[in-house]
Amino acid sequence: MTARRQFLVQTSSLLLLLAAPDIARGATMVAVRVWPASDYTRVTLESDGALSATHFLVTGPDRLVIDVKGLELSDRLRQLVAKIRPDDPYIADARVAQFAPDVVRIVFDLKRAVKPQVFTLPPVAAYQNRMVFDLYPAEAAPVVAAAGSPRDSLGDWLRAHRSQLDGDNVVATAAPPRRDRRPGHSVLLALDPGHGGEDPGATGPGGTHEKDVVLLIARHIRELALRTPNMRVMMTRDSDFFVPLWNRVQKAQQANADLFTSVHADGWYTPQARGASVYCLSEHGASSVEARMMAQRENAADAVGGIDIHTQDYQVAKVMLDMSTAAQINASLKMASRTLQQIGDFAHLHANQVQQAGFVVLKSPSVPSMLVETAFISNPEEEARLQTPAYRHKVARAIFDGIREYLATRPPLARRRTLA
Ligand SMILES: [Zn+2]
Missing domain, CATH: 3.40.630.40 (Zn-dependent exopeptidases)
Structure with a gap:
């Protein structure tokens, strides 16, 4: 009986540990960074495991919606909201919410129409896994073509x-x-x-x-x-x-x-x-x-x-x-x-x-x-x-x-x- 009780105590503290806010079901957020610039604004989610995401644009007003899989809402992820600067050329505001048990939905309210590039990067240098959202202006995507000559292919x-x-x-x-x-x-x-x-x-x-x-x-x-x-x-x-x-x-x-x-x-x-x-x-x-x-x-x-x-x-x-x-x-x-x-x-x-x-x-x-x-x-x-x-x-x-x-x-x- 004593041994069994001991086991239960240990098990419940383990469960508590797992339920700590920054530990997600799949991956744990390590850092959230925002790099606003006139060329494009980048948002980086750094985590200890690989993430995947789907995204879509909504108009009237312009929004970018990103569903990140393998993630639970955490305090670190909520920091994203505070990291959006008022002078960001592209993002007016951000919201994060638990959309499904292992899906976090991020909504960026936009100041202008964007052409997003969403991609992941494997660990490199001091970084762990990164998921990157690059928000380029919709009307001037990064192209190599000469000025005044639109490139079709x-x-x-x-x-x-x-x-x-x-x-x-x-x-x-x-x-x-x-x-x-x-x-x-x-x-x-x-x-x-x-x-x-x-x-x-x-x-x-x-x-x-x-x-x-x-x-x-x-x-x-x-x-x-x-x-x-x-x-x-x-x-x-x-x-x-x-x-x-x-x-x-x-x-x-x-x-x-x-x-x-x-x-x-x-x-x-x-x-x-x-x-x-x-x-x-x-x-x-x-x-x-x-x-x-x-x-x-x-x-x-x-x-x-x-x-x-x-x-x-x-x-x-x-x-x-x-x-x-x-x-x-x-x-x-x-x-x-x-x-x-x-x-x-x-x-x-x-x-x-x-x-x-x-x-x-x-x-x-x-x-x-x-x-x-x-x-x-x-x-x-x-x-x-x-x-x-x-x-x-x-x-x-x-x-x-x-x-x-x-x-x-x-x-x-x-x-x-x-x-x-
Ligand atoms: Zn150098």
Whole structure:
């Protein structure tokens, strides 16, 4: 009798444990994150088990309804409601409710019509299973097509861009003809602050995220460029959200950028690694084992940041990104070596030569492109330097001067091309 009583007590405490609010029948919520941005708003549900979902849109007023299976309502999930910011461009409000015993219904009240992408991501880096809702504007879905030429299919898009992809003799119609490229007209500089949103990039021992410092540096470069005659700037992101690698390239191309500069801060497994480096694309393999590893780490941004690889846009981008030319790489190397020299004037260089490897973000078929690793954020001294506005200004000035020197000696590749 005593033994049986003991067993019952143990059983009931076990049941109580199972009924705790954050423990779901299938999976337990680990975190809920919301990343509002003008491009799109992302909502991430992170859980210790895989989830599945169905979703549908309702109009009048616009709502997005998502039924997540394998989940019970928990306090952590309820936090989603409080995490919607009043200035979110897409979501006005959110509601969560237990819709069926193992189904949670999430309703987003929308500020505008959206085109949602709902997908799951397997565990990667510090993340467990993620379910992602990306809310894009319905009227401007993320497409790779040239401006003003709607893309019906991959074939159409490739036909439209064939001449652009074939090499140097490119007709103006191949590129979006948004801008007059006659001599004397301004140069458009594309600045690409690495990482963002779900993808923090490298994190220093003091907790500094790469995504934050590189955005600040890019903004400094923008200030310098805007004070310079005949120079304009576009940024692939200007707030804390994730931009897929192919989308960074696409944004620069759609804007008809003349040059592309991606800004990063290195991370390594040991605190000793230090110094800045500048990278370009390579035609035939990486210039060193380290350069190849660096490219692999930076290219992993898409896995950490999270993209839906099943979309047509992504498939098209993959084709496009394999069409870089030797001319683009040669021009990029010239710009990169000028920049490396400028940085070397005041900072330690990790490598004295421009490094080359297969960085996805540099694979623009016609735009001279470089990636600057401004310092090692994993090195405590360099992390401390990156935290100071004075140092960030210095780095920005060096990158900008490198670009300007390059422009002074050589007209942009894209300009020569369209003049042909
Ligand atoms: Zn990076």
